[in-house]
Every structure is written in structure tokens, then in C-alpha cells.
Amino acid sequence: xxxxxxxxxxxxxxxxxxxxxxxxxxxxxxxxxxxxxxxxxxxxxxxxxxxxxxxxxxxxxxxxxxxxxxxxxxxxxxxxxxxxxxxxxxxxxxxxxxxxxxxxxxxxxxxxxxxxxxxxxxxxxxxxxxxxxxxxxxxxxxxxxxxxxxxxxxxxxxxxxxxxxxxxxxxxxxxxxxxxxxxxxxxxxxxxxxxxxxxxxxxxxxxxxxxxxxxxxxxxxxxxxxxxxxxxxxxxxxxxxxxxxxxxxxxxxxxxxxxxxxxxxxxxxxxxxxxxxxxxxxxxxxxxxxxxxxxxxxxxxxxxxxxxxxxxxxxxxxxxxxxxxxxxxxxxxxxxxxxxxxxxxxxxxxxxxxxxxxxxxxxxxxxxxxxxxxxxxxxxxxxxxxxxxxxxxxxxxxxxxxxxxxxxxxxxxxxxxxxxxxxxxxxxxxxxxxxxxxxxxxxxxxxxxxxxxxxxxxxxxxxxxxxxxxxxxxxxxxxxxxxxxxxxxxxxxxxxxxxxxxxxx
Amino acid sequence: xxxxxxxxxxxxxxxxxxxxxxxxxxxxxxxxxxxxxxxxxxxxxxxxxxxxxxxxxxxxxxxxxxxxxxxxxxxxxxxxxxxxxxxxxxxxxxxxxxxxxxxxxxxxxxxxxxxxxxxxxxxxxxxxxxxxxxxxxxxxxxxxxxx
Numbered sequence: 001x002x003x004x005x006x007x008x009x010x011x012x013x014x015x016x017x018x019x020x021x022x023x024x025x026x027x028x029x030x031x032x033x034x035x036x037x038x039x040x041x042x043x044x045x046x047x048x049x050x051x052x053x054x055x056x057x058x059x060x061x062x063x064x065x066x067x068x069x070x071x072x073x074x075x076x077x078x079x080x081x082x083x084x085x086x087x088x089x090x091x092x093x094x095x096x097x098x099x100x101x102x103x104x105x106x107x108x109x110x111x112x113x114x115x116x117x118x119x120x121x122x123x124x125x126x127x128x129x130x131x132x133x134x135x136x137x138x139x140x141x142x143x144x145x146x147x148x149x150x151x152x153x154x155x156x157x158x159x160x161x162x163x164x165x166x167x168x169x170x171x172x173x174x175x176x177x178x179x180x181x182x183x184x185x186x187x188x189x190x191x192x193x194x195x196x197x198x199x200x201x202x203x204x205x206x207x208x209x210x211x212x213x214x215x216x217x218x219x220x221x222x223x224x225x226x227x228x229x230x231x232x233x234x235x236x237x238x239x240x241x242x243x244x245x246x247x248x249x250x251x252x253x254x255x256x257x258x259x260x261x262x263x264x265x266x267x268x269x270x271x272x273x274x275x276x277x278x279x280x281x282x283x284x285x286x287x288x289x290x291x292x293x294x295x296x297x298x299x300x301x302x303x304x305x306x307x308x309x310x311x312x313x314x315x316x317x318x319x320x321x322x323x324x325x326x327x328x329x330x331x332x333x334x335x336x337x338x339x340x341x342x343x344x345x346x347x348x349x350x351x352x353x354x355x356x357x358x359x360x361x362x363x364x365x366x367x368x369x370x371x372x373x374x375x376x377x378x379x380x381x382x383x384x385x386x387x388x389x390x391x392x393x394x395x396x397x398x399x400x401x402x403x404x405x406x407x408x409x410x411x412x413x414x415x416x417x418x419x420x421x422x423x424x425x426x427x428x429x430x431x432x433x434x435x436x437x438x439x440x441x442x443x444x445x446x447x448x449x450x451x452x453x454x455x456x457x458x459x460x461x462x463x464x465x466x467x468x469x470x471x472x473x474x475x476x477x478x479x480x481x482x483x484x485x486x487x488x489x490x491x492x493x494x495x496x497x498x499x500x501x502x503x504x505x
Numbered sequence: 506x507x508x509x510x511x512x513x514x515x516x517x518x519x520x521x522x523x524x525x526x527x528x529x530x531x532x533x534x535x536x537x538x539x540x541x542x543x544x545x546x547x548x549x550x551x552x553x554x555x556x557x558x559x560x561x562x563x564x565x566x567x568x569x570x571x572x573x574x575x576x577x578x579x580x581x582x583x584x585x586x587x588x589x590x591x592x593x594x595x596x597x598x599x600x601x602x603x604x605x606x607x608x609x610x611x612x613x614x615x616x617x618x619x620x621x622x623x624x625x626x627x628x629x630x631x632x633x634x635x636x637x638x639x640x641x642x643x644x645x646x647x648x649x650x651x652x
Binding site: 050054165167168170171174175177178181185187188190192193216219220221223224389390391393394395397398401402405406409411414415417418421422425428429430431432448451452455456458459460462 | 509512513516520523527530534535538539540541542543544545547548551552554555558559561562565569572574578580581582585586588589590592593594596597601604605608609612613615616617618620623624627631635639645646647
């Protein structure tokens with residue numbers, strides 16, 4: 001098959017010393033970041049972003065991608081050993097991973113999560129390679145209305161499907177879009193929302209926003225948080241190998257998680273935290289004895305870990321083939337690509353085919369590297385968890401400041417980062433989610449562009465979004481999902497009240 | 506400490522406030538027509554959405570106030586801010602190393618318990634790493650020090 005040849009060619013490219021090194025650095029940094037609770041993929045990628053400006057575009061993407069999927073391998077380590085998720089997507093792994101560790105099965109849990117993570121990533125990469133060219137061809141028929149519809153769907157999914165209040169998510173998306181508009185309006189050349197500040201004329205820096213919302217706010221929250229009296233257990237190589245029963249019990253959940261993670265994760269807006277919860281819920285529903293969940297059921301870690309890695313890889317699909325980021329991290333990757341002068345979209349695979357296949361090849365290389373890093377070297381990662389906070393957080397601040405300053409050589413950006421640090425902390429206090437804000441920020445200008453263009457082409461007719469078949473279908477589904485998310489709980493409460501007030505027969 | 510209920514209401518108020526600002530800014534610019542957006546139309550629409558959202562947010566304040574958030578980490582916020590501002594002030598005129606030292610020393614004061622030796626070592630280590638990675642390694646437009 002043609003595709004197989006291209007893929008193998010990509011792997012060969014990815015094994016070239018420069019790319020291999022960048023991939024290795026990326027996955028190691030990713031693992032590190034994933035293992036440490038608090039600093040997440042978004043913070044790490046935004047930190048790495050200024051560094052990648054000096055690399056060639058393919059190398060930059062290889063490294064950033066490595067950081068991204070690397071975090072998904074590391075995140076479960078802290079979940080299992082400390083009951084503290086290393087990344088938000090590993091939160092579900094705490095539920096059964098920590099009880100397993102308490103029962104002395106930490107090694108098995110760590111091993112199984114590594115293997116299932118690899119399975120998840122593999123399934124997603126294969127699906128991606130099989131479907132992306134097809135998707136890109138379909139997307140060539142996309143007009144402005146379709147792009148707007150897909151972006152709209154992505155933003156609604158990201159905000160409505162996050163854990164917590166959908167209204168807060170939606171509000172944050174809108175705020176993010178508004179922040180994205182700060183600066184010059186492309187169509188009219190007029191400055192918008194700059195409030196008289198010269199520094200805002202160039203817009204708000206993505207790095208400053210991301211680092212402030214996710215990095216500085218986390219430092220505020222965690223610098224004095226007390227993790228009292230835990231000791232990370234020693235994990236020996238011998239403890240890692242699971243029994244045959246355990247292995248067999250985790251295989252099907254891993255495959256189920258991989259498939260659901262890939263399919264859901266390919267939808268713009270659906271992230272790994274959603275799919276890992278979904279995979280856990282599915283396993284619990286179909287298990288013969290659901291009461292085992294929460295006590296150390298191996299299915300409870302196998303499925304979510306496969307799902308979150310699958311989603312991480314699958315989120316490249318809409319990003320690369322449509323130019324629409326699947327989640328906040330992809331939004332930053334998209335920003336990185338655009339800074340390097342590359343516009344992802346249907347033409348990406350054909351115009352930059354070497355880059356695409358090298359990137360895919362690097363996925364394989366990276367995931368294999370992570371497999372190797374995770375199994376024999378698990379003891380090192382476990383020890384990383386004991387880095388004291390008073391060293392870690394000042395170091396984070398250092399990287400934030402240097403990174404942000406070096407992006408535009410502008411001191412104002414540091415002030416901006418600090419400002420967003422406060423904003424992010426206040427948002428977290430009342431559970432206003434920051435990820436939809438970032439997604440809205442990156443997508444906002446594109447959405448406006450496509451909205452206006454669609455309306456220009458239709459001469460001001462707003463029904464065009466529904467009369468065009470593709471955009472109409474996407475928007476209708478999105479609106480239905482939105483209605484269910486917003487009004488579903490109210491409807492259920494209404495029915496419960498009705499049932500309670502009528503006496504039984 | 507403000508009660509969670511009022512925190513929620515203030516949050517809804519903030520959303521309303523941002524919405525109103527957007528509406529005002531949008532209105533102050535040409536709006537154009539639907540077939541030809543002016544720069545102000547999209548901000549106006551966004552502002553309108555936020556104003557609308559603030560209503561259910563305010564009404565649901567009671568339902569959302571179940572979670573109590575920890576008290577504001579004022580000391581951390583103060584010292585981290587001071588550190589970052591010091592970095593911003595020093596980096597241009599005095600270079601990376603002084604800025605780093607200021608950041609690390611001040612930032613560390615925001616944590617629990619100040620250990621002078623480890624702070625000095627950390628400042629030195631990060632300065633060295635910074636010069637090595639960012640200036641020598643990546644060639645960023647930074648100066649190690651300038652007096």
C-alpha cells in the first residue's frame with residue numbers, strides 16, 4: 001500500500017539524528033512534566049514554544065508533539081503513587097490506580113498503564129494515517145461556512161463537555177475569542193480593544209496568555225500547598241510484570257478505550273480528559289462486577305490510559321487536516337505552526353508531505369522511546385516526584401519569564417503574564433475553566449474571518465449556514481448537543497419533581 | 506473572606522462587566538452590515554452573548570457555591586509578583602543574571618520557609634543554565650550581565 005511506504009519513509013526520516021534527538025528531548029521533557037503534578041502539557045509546550053522558534057518547522061513540531069504525548073505517559077505515575085493526577089487527563093487513573101498501589105500492586109499498575117498507553121497511541125496513529133488523506137480531500141470542499149461550523153462545534157464541545165458548568169465554559173470561550181480580537185482587525189485595518197495601549201497593538205501574546213493562565217496561576221496555588229507525610233514507594237523491576245490474568249483482563253478494556261479515545265478525540269473540542277472519563281464509565285457499565293471499580297480494578301486504569309493517549313494522537317487529525325485545533329494544546333501547536341509560516345489545512349498533507357510523514361514517523365519513534373523509558377527507568381520517574389517545591393516553582397517562574405520575554409523581546413509581555421496569572425487563579429477559585437478560553441483565543445480571529453466571509457458570499461443571508469449541507473449538519477448536531485447539555489439537567493430535575501409530587505398507585 | 510455565594514455573584518458580575526465593555530467598544534466602531542462586517546460587529550455580538558450568559562450565572566450562584574476555595578495565597582502572590590516585576594525591570598538594563606537572581610530570591614520568599622543556601626544555589630544554577638541554554642545554546646537576544 002502506498003500509505004505504508006510513506007509511513008515507513010517517515011519513520012526513516014524521523015530516525016535521522018536531528019529529529020531523533022528532538023523527539024527524545026521532547027518525550028523526556030513531556031514525561032517529566034507529566035509526572036510532576038501541577039505543571040501540565042499546556043504550560044510545558046508554551047514554555048518550549050519560544051525555544052522552537054530557532055529550530056526548523058519539522059523539528060519544532062516533532063519536539064512539541066513529543067512533549068504532548070509524553071505527558072500522557074507520565075501523568076498516570078503520580079495518580080497511581082500519590083493519588084494526585086500529574087495531568088488533568090490522568091485524574092481518572094487515581095480512582096483505581098491508587099487503590100492498586102495501596103494493595104502493593106503499584107508496579108503492575110505502572111506497567112499496565114504504559115502498555116495500554118502505547119496501544120492507545122498505536123490505534124490512533126493507524127487511524128490517523130488511514131483517514132487523514134481522505135478527510136483532507138473531503139475538506140477541500142469546505143467553504144467558509146463549513147470552517148465556521150466546525151470551529152463552532154469545537155468550541156461548543158470544548159466548553160460544554162468539560163467537567164463542571166457548561167455555562168462557565170461557554171462564557172470563557174467567548175472571553176477567549178474577545179481576547180483574540182485585541183489588536184488589528186484584518187479587514188478594516190483598525191485597532192480594536194487596545195484601550196489606548198501601544199503594547200496591545202500587536203495583540204496579546206499566546207505564550208503570555210498560556211503561561212499566565214496555566215503556569216503562574218499554578219505557582220500561586222501550589223507554592224505553599226502542603227503534601228504532608230507521603231513517601232513514594234520503591235518500585236523494583238520484578239514488581240512490574242503483571243500476572244497472566246491481569247494482562248488478559250486489561251487487553252479488551254485497552255482496545256475499547258483506544259477506539260473510543262480515537263473516534264471521540266478526532267472531534268474538535270473533545271479532549272483527553274473527556275475521553276478518559278468516558279472510557280472509565282463504559283468499563284464500569286459493562287463490567288460483570290461493577291463494585292470492583294474504585295477498589296483497584298485493572299480495567300479502571302487500562303481503558304482510560306489507552307483512551308487519553310489515543311485522544312492525544314487523534315487530536316492531530318482535525319488540527320493538521322482542517323487547521324482546527326482539537327483542544328487547547330493543539331491550539332498552541334497550531335500557533336507554533338503559523339509562526340513558522342505553515343498553515344495546516346487540507347493542503348497541508350500535499351504541500352508539506354515530507355513534514356507530515358516525518359511527523360507521523362516521529363510519533364512511532366516517540367511512543368517506542370516512551371515504552372523503553374517507562375519500563376526499565378520507572379524508578380527514576382518515581383524519584384522525580386520528590387523534587388522539593390521550593391526548588392521547582394522558582395525554576396518554573398524562571399523559565400516562564402525568560403520564555404515570555406524572549407518571544408517578542410518585550411517586557412510588557414511579562415506584565416501581561418503576571419496579570420493572567422491572577423486572572424487564572426481567580427478563575428480557578430470559582431471553577432471557570434481556562435482551557436476553553438485558550439481555545440477561543442486561538443480560534444477567535446479565524447472564526448470571525450470565516451463568519452464574515454461566509455456572509456459576504458451569501459450576500460448577508462444568515463441561513464446559508466444551514467442551507468449548505470455539511471455546515472448545516474454540523475451546526476444542527478452541535479446545537480442539539482448544546483441544548484442537551486444546557487437544558488438536560490433542568491429537564492431531569494423537572495421530571496423528578498413531577499414524579500415526587502404524584503403519589504404512587 | 507467573601508462567602509462562596511458572593512464570589513459566584515461577583516464572577517457573574519465580572520462576565521457582565523466584560524460583556525458591557527465589549528458592547529461599548531464594538532458600538533464605538535463602524536458596525537457595517539451583515540453582508541459586510543465592520544470591525545465593531547463581532548465584538549458587539551460577543552459582548553451581547555456575555556451579557557446574556559451573566560444572567561444564568563448569577564441565578565445559578567447558589568447552586569455553584571457548594572465548593573469552598575482555599576484562602577488567597579497573598580504572600581505567595583506578593584513575592585512572585587515582586588520577583589516577576591523585578592525580572593522585567595532588570596532584564597533589559599542589567600541582563601539575564603541579575604534578573605534571574607532577583608526573580609529566584611524574591612520568588613522563593615513566596616514559598617513556605619526560606620532557606621538561604623538553597624536559594625543562592627538555585628539562583629546560581631538557573632543563571633548558569635540560563636546563560637548556557639538561552640544565550641550560548643539558542644542565541645537569544647539576551648545579555649548575561651551589563652553594569
